[in-house]
Amino acid sequence: MTFELFIFYLFSAVTLFSAVAVVTVRNPIYSALFLILAFFSSAAIWILLEAEFLGVVLVLVYVGAVMVLFLFVIMMLDIQIDTLKEGFIRYLPVGILVAVAVATEMILVMRSDAFKVDIPDAAPLSVNNTEALGEVLYTEYVFPFEVASVILVVAIIAAIVLTLRRRTGVKKQDPSKQVRTRSEDRVRLVKMKAEKRL
Amino acid sequence: MMESLATFLNGYLPEGVTTLIVIMIKIVAILLPLILAVAYTTFAERKIIGYMQVRMGPNRVGPKGWLQPIADTLKLMFKEIISPTKASTIVFFVAPMLALAPALAAWVVIPFWDGGVLADVNAGLLLILAITSLDVFGIILAGWASNSKYAILSSLRVGAQMVSYEIAMGFALVGVLMAAGSLNLSDIVRAQDGGIQNWFAWPLFGLLLVYFISGVAETNRAPFDVAEGESEIVAGFHVEYSGMAFALFFLAEYASMILISTLTALLFLGGWLSPFGDLLNDVPVLGFILGDGFHWLFIKSFFFLFCYLWFRATFPRYRYDQIMRLGWKILIPVTLVWIFGEGVAIALGWKPWL
Numbered sequence: 001m002t003f004e005l006f007i008f009y010l011f012s013a014v015t016l017f018s019a020v021a022v023v024t025v026r027n028p029i030y031s032a033l034f035l036i037l038a039f040f041s042s043a044a045i046w047i048l049l050e051a052e053f054l055g056v057v058l059v060l061v062y063v064g065a066v067m068v069l070f071l072f073v074i075m076m077l078d079i080q081i082d083t084l085k086e087g088f089i090r091y092l093p094v095g096i097l098v099a100v101a102v103a104t105e106m107i108l109v110m111r112s113d114a115f116k117v118d119i120p121d122a123a124p125l126s127v128n129n130t131e132a133l134g135e136v137l138y139t140e141y142v143f144p145f146e147v148a149s150v151i152l153v154v155a156i157i158a159a160i161v162l163t164l165r166r167r168t169g170v171k172k173q174d175p176s177k178q179v180r181t182r183s184e185d186r187v188r189l190v191k192m193k194a195e196k197r198l
Numbered sequence: 199m200m201e202s203l204a205t206f207l208n209g210y211l212p213e214g215v216t217t218l219i220v221i222m223i224k225i226v227a228i229l230l231p232l233i234l235a236v237a238y239t240t241f242a243e244r245k246i247i248g249y250m251q252v253r254m255g256p257n258r259v260g261p262k263g264w265l266q267p268i269a270d271t272l273k274l275m276f277k278e279i280i281s282p283t284k285a286s287t288i289v290f291f292v293a294p295m296l297a298l299a300p301a302l303a304a305w306v307v308i309p310f311w312d313g314g315v316l317a318d319v320n321a322g323l324l325l326i327l328a329i330t331s332l333d334v335f336g337i338i339l340a341g342w343a344s345n346s347k348y349a350i351l352s353s354l355r356v357g358a359q360m361v362s363y364e365i366a367m368g369f370a371l372v373g374v375l376m377a378a379g380s381l382n383l384s385d386i387v388r389a390q391d392g393g394i395q396n397w398f399a400w401p402l403f404g405l406l407l408v409y410f411i412s413g414v415a416e417t418n419r420a421p422f423d424v425a426e427g428e429s430e431i432v433a434g435f436h437v438e439y440s441g442m443a444f445a446l447f448f449l450a451e452y453a454s455m456i457l458i459s460t461l462t463a464l465l466f467l468g469g470w471l472s473p474f475g476d477l478l479n480d481v482p483v484l485g486f487i488l489g490d491g492f493h494w495l496f497i498k499s500f501f502f503l504f505c506y507l508w509f510r511a512t513f514p515r516y517r518y519d520q521i522m523r524l525g526w527k528i529l530i531p532v533t534l535v536w537i538f539g540e541g542v543a544i545a546l547g548w549k550p551w552l
Contacts, residue, residue: 003217003218027286029286029289029342030289033289033339036335052319052320052321053321053324056321056324056325056327056328057324057328059328059329059331059332060324060327060328060331063328063331063332064328064331064332064334064364065331065361065364068334068335068338068357068361069361071335071338071339071342072338072354072357075338075341075342075350075354128320128321129320129321130320130321130324130381173519175517175519175520175523176523176527178520179520179523
């Protein structure tokens with residue numbers, strides 16, 4: 001067993017273990033933490049596959065940004081673990097049905113012809129991963145790429161507009177106004193004659 | 199030297215083990231001086247701020263107080279570690295490790311001199327961004343696991359602040375990689391070769407300011423140190439931690455400070471390159487010092503580290519909503535405009551700006 005194979009099995013084992021733990025542990029915070037571990041170790045596997053750009057971006061976007069927001073939300077909730085466990089037997093048949101359906105679908109997809117390709121040779125090292133991706137994105141796939149970014153901008157604006165509400169009568173500070181104040185607006189220096197001694 | 203050691207070990211051990219041992223030795227060679235630097239940064243902070251405020255600073259332990267950091271470490275090591283009841287003990291003790299690990303792991307791609315780097319990764323800059331974005335977890339989890347309202351309020355503040363300033367930081371780095379045409383840190387430094395006028399600090403001056411300001415905010419240092427606040431949230435997210443568990447947070451903060459200073463020196467001030475270029479390489483005796491080398495990186499990063507301490511002694515703290523305004527409404531637009539201008543300059547082929 002080579003060193004790389006050893007690392008591959010190590011990270012795969014960690015990924016599988018943490019993916020199972022995400023759905024089995026009771027505390028939602030632990031679930032989120034195991035999800036982070038799963039993302040992290042799959043990023044390591046991608047780096048082993050010489051897709052270092054994708055691996056790093058997975059950590060940067062999902063772990064560094066998305067999961068932070070997830071954790072924020074979960075931390076703010078007041079979670080009663082007892083109520084989470086309620087109704088386990090009641091929902092069990094539906095759960096099994098969904099699990100079987102997903103499993104069959106995945107098996108059917110994995111056995112289809114689309115996955116029966118030979119393992120390609122490793123890419124030559126002359127062009128690095130990041131550069132190659134960038135070139136393809138901005139030449140061949142420039143139109144879908146731009147459409148995707150426009151959709152994202154629309155989504156950002158929509159999210160902001162949905163949550164933006166202006167209430168009247170709130171004593172809210174405006175930092176830009178506060179920063180722009182000058183001493184002349186606040187203090188008036190008055191020159192007065194000294195009082196005469198009596 | 200490492201090659202001869204590797205060939206020597208290869209005679210006795212399988213190849214994988216040899217690789218592992220050599221990498222381990224290199225890691226220790228980076229981490230030991232780093233931890234020592236962290237210890238003496240705390241000492242330098244107290245001394246420098248002391249002199250700025252016209253007092254002596256620590257001067258009792260050892261000659262001129264030089265053994266103070268060692269005494270502090272010993273004290274922290276022998277203190278009792280208390281874990282709060284009804285708190286999640288595992289997360290409580292994992293959190294400080296999660297805070298320290300990214301601050302140390304990011305050093306893997308830092309080039310100390312030409313070729314003096316542990317892992318010469320293609321996407322080194324991205325790797326640094328990804329690793330430093332993990333810093334925030336240690337703090338958020340510490341706040342949650344402490345089962346204390348002060349700690350969780352502080353960790354929410356810090357979390358929002360760090361996520362916001364990461365964006366400005368990332369955009370500043372985009373400007374650097376556009377100018378250098380590479381994500382590899384050694385290549386970025388080599389792109390600034392040829393003396394002080396070729397450093398990226400001049401054409402990218404705005405980005406240098408944005409990067410360093412976001413770096414200060416990212417490490418929760420004054421004037422952005424809202425993680426702590428004696429009057430509102432006591433000691434912040436580490437209020438429940440004692441002894442070594444607290445020391446790890448302390449270590450993480452200073453290690454990230456040194457990391458940000460070194461990165462600023464590498465990206466904008468030409469890292470290990472001498473400000474004189476190759477002009478003075480042939481000067482007898484002094485040519486060795488005036489030429490390129492690790493000492494230049496040390497001096498440059500020390501300057502930025504000094505700025506950290508200088509800021510702390512000089513500026514009053516920001517209010518929280520003003521921190522957010524600075525990050526989102528000032529720093530990010532500045533970087534966007536700067537990157538646009540830089541893109542136009544590159545597209546038109548204006549070389550003299552570089």
